[in-house]
Amino acid sequence: MQRIMDESTKIFSPQDFPAYLPKLNSLYDELFSSGKGFRAQMIREISGPLGLKPDTQKLLCQTIEFIHNASLLHDDLVDRSSLRRGKPAAWLKYTPEYAVLSGDYLLARVMVNLSSYGNIRLVQYTAEVISDLLEGEWLQDSVVGDFFISLEQLDRIHNLKTASLFKWCLRAPFISLENYDAELHQNLEEMGTLLGQLFQRSDDLLDYDIRNQEGKAVLGDLKSGYLNSFGAFVTKGLPRNQIDRLIKSKNLAEFSEHLGGTNLFQQRVKEFDTANEELIRLYQHHLQCLSDKLKASEKDLVKFLRPLTDLLYWRKKPS
Amino acid sequence: MNEIVTLSRNSPEFEKYLRGTFSNTHRALPIKSLNVNTQAEVVSFSIVPKENIQRPSLLVIFLKAIRVRRFLFILFPLFYVLFEELRNQSLKDPWILFSSTCGLIFLYAAIQMRNDYHDHLNGLDRISTETVSPAIQKGWITAESVRKISWIFAASSFLFSIPVLLVFPKILLIMLAASVLIFWSLFRGHSSFKNSPVGELAFGILVGPLLALGYDVSISGQMTWKIFGFGCVWGMFVLFRLHLQNFENLMTSSQAKIKSIVNHYGFDGSKKLIIWWWFASVLGFLIFQAMTTNFLIWSGSAVILTWMSRIFVRKINQLASPVGSQMSETQKEGVQLFNLLVLLWSTQILFTYFISGFFSFFIQGL
Numbered sequence: 139m140q141r142i143m144d145e146s147t148k149i150f151s152p153q154d155f156p157a158y159l160p161k162l163n164s165l166y167d168e169l170f171s172s173g174k175g176f177r178a179q180m181i182r183e184i185s186g187p188l189g190l191k192p193d194t195q196k197l198l199c200q201t202i203e204f205i206h207n208a209s210l211l212h213d214d215l216v217d218r219s220s221l222r223r224g225k226p227a228a229w230l231k232y233t234p235e236y237a238v239l240s241g242d243y244l245l246a247r248v249m250v251n252l253s254s255y256g257n258i259r260l261v262q263y264t265a266e267v268i269s270d271l272l273e274g275e276w277l278q279d280s281v282v283g284d285f286f287i288s289l290e291q292l293d294r295i296h297n298l299k300t301a302s303l304f305k306w307c308l309r310a311p312f313i314s315l316e317n318y319d320a321e322l323h324q325n326l327e328e329m330g331t332l333l334g335q336l337f338q339r340s341d342d343l344l345d346y347d348i349r350n351q352e353g354k355a356v357l358g359d360l361k362s363g364y365l366n367s368f369g370a371f372v373t374k375g376l377p378r379n380q381i382d383r384l385i386k387s388k389n390l391a392e393f394s395e396h397l398g399g400t401n402l403f404q405q406r407v408k409e410f411d412t413a414n415e416e417l418i419r420l421y422q423h424h425l426q427c428l429s430d431k432l433k434a435s436e437k438d439l440v441k442f443l444r445p446l447t448d449l450l451y452w453r454k455k456p457s
Numbered sequence: 458m459n460e461i462v463t464l465s466r467n468s469p470e471f472e473k474y475l476r477g478t479f480s481n482t483h484r485a486l487p488i489k490s491l492n493v494n495t496q497a498e499v500v501s502f503s504i505v506p507k508e509n510i511q512r513p514s515l516l517v518i519f520l521k522a523i524r525v526r527r528f529l530f531i532l533f534p535l536f537y538v539l540f541e542e543l544r545n546q547s548l549k550d551p552w553i554l555f556s557s558t559c560g561l562i563f564l565y566a567a568i569q570m571r572n573d574y575h576d577h578l579n580g581l582d583r584i585s586t587e588t589v590s591p592a593i594q595k596g597w598i599t600a601e602s603v604r605k606i607s608w609i610f611a612a613s614s615f616l617f618s619i620p621v622l623l624v625f626p627k628i629l630l631i632m633l634a635a636s637v638l639i640f641w642s643l644f645r646g647h648s649s650f651k652n653s654p655v656g657e658l659a660f661g662i663l664v665g666p667l668l669a670l671g672y673d674v675s676i677s678g679q680m681t682w683k684i685f686g687f688g689c690v691w692g693m694f695v696l697f698r699l700h701l702q703n704f705e706n707l708m709t710s711s712q713a714k715i716k717s718i719v720n721h722y723g724f725d726g727s728k729k730l731i732i733w734w735w736f737a738s739v740l741g742f743l744i745f746q747a748m749t750t751n752f753l754i755w756s757g758s759a760v761i762l763t764w765m766s767r768i769f770v771r772k773i774n775q776l777a778s779p780v781g782s783q784m785s786e787t788q789k790e791g792v793q794l795f796n797l798l799v800l801l802w803s804t805q806i807l808f809t810y811f812i813s814g815f816f817s818f819f820i821q822g823l
Contacts, residue, residue, distance in 0.1 A: 277708075277778060277779070277780055280777050280778030280779075280780070280781070281777075281778050281780060281781040284777075284778070284781040284782055284783065286781075286782035287780070287781045287782050288782070291780040291781060291782075293491060294491060294708065294709070294780055295780060297491040297492070301491075320498045321465055321498045321499050324492075324498050324499050325499065327492050328490060328492065328501075331490070331491050331492055335491075419461070420461060420488065420501070423461040423463065423501070424463070424501075427463050
């Protein structure tokens, strides 16, 4: 598991992209080198017990990282975020035009690479995931400034925007092995949804300085007009004037005060954690169902998937 | 902590869990999934001991199970036709009136419950969670009980309809037309009655002109153009409510590939459709009023409805997202507008009835 967090993932070589396009390779170098490559690692860990060939593994790793990074290039421009992984965002360092084009180019490469592989079901599924991702982005942009949105509505957006890539990581290795069992894929789909939801909710808690080892800017989402999942959980049922005060909070102390004090804030965090523990329990249940469907040689997959919720929701470093 | 069970459609236990007949001591509550797919192969259930389910009073459970709020769709036409025939003094027999009214109310309750039962079995109630009845979803009552009660209501409706059929056999014509319409739209829609454009239009015709004419025949033995006109206008308003409700579920129902009219037009197109549908319904209402009431009532209705419509139109035009809080606010605004129309129309009916009654009493006194 330690490898997931630490291993450097150089998943492309300069030959993959045309050298005659100015700044393209340097843009990608900077973008990919600063990421953890978590999704690519997930693919590797899943592919191992399934016995995927190294070439196929590499293709899948490239695919997921290309899609993820294309979404980041576009996302930063859409959100006007100036920093990405502590460095200036591509649209600022280069130009907005290059940020859009380099994102588009990554998605085009995904289709070129996958179609060369020849599994049409994999191409189709990947295209669906890219569509979901874009739909999620689009919808998220449409609710900026909506401070009365419900957690359930946000979950639907996050299922498209965040969970779609987790689902792909779980399902794509099986599809590439031409295992199309409908029940198995529904099982994996549910697990991917839960992982995405837990990851997003944990990420949203960072905004309120909860388990924020990464040092993410506090109340950043709220200040940019986006009520995230924890915000929606906390504001549920509160009177409008209190929500108005909460969203105008300049810092976390002010936010806690407007909510009713630090104790109440901490209590709401606990309640949020308890609600998410139910999702974790559901994930573990689906994992057990998956285990029953796997062949004996594939059972090691469960060992990798079981602690993922600790990593993604509780942000526990793997021991 | 409740046990979780996941079952495949192929499992012999699957339907027992959905119907709630798998145990006498526990309820199986399907766990909501964000992956919208009505044809899901697998459903996960949370198994909850019956005593752990928080239930409201029996009356609340009953009212929620029969979808009492939706009764406005049929109660208002019954109310209109009844007062129209009272005013015309063409009611034949109070017992026939009682039988016919009870028969229709039981039939509607049976259809609502049967519909909820099917939505539960098909997984549709796991898609549009905003509009489903909580009675089955929260485990207050099993789907199987809902099915049984719907049969009791259907049988009661049949019993109540016997005297009406004997006195006014021509009601059979309306029943035949309704049956043809239901089967035709089911055949065209290939799935649930209300989930296709044809089914939606058929629903408007059934709850509009066919219901009004059917009730008219069953209480007075006659059909009039006025009642037909009323039914058409009412059907338009009912469809407005249906479009509004489908609009609220636009995202999830589109993902589930449900082919409603609203899904066909999409977010931006449906905003226009709903506004146009509302104004077309109001226009139909005003034309009908111009032909059937006096100028004072007509102009009053026109001014109030136009004035109140502007808030709804502004809200729906400003709507930026198919998800988010604005959507439910717009929905509430539309429902309030619809309720205002019903209130306005009901007041008018009562006013006209009692004023004309007063004058006829006054004239007779002279």
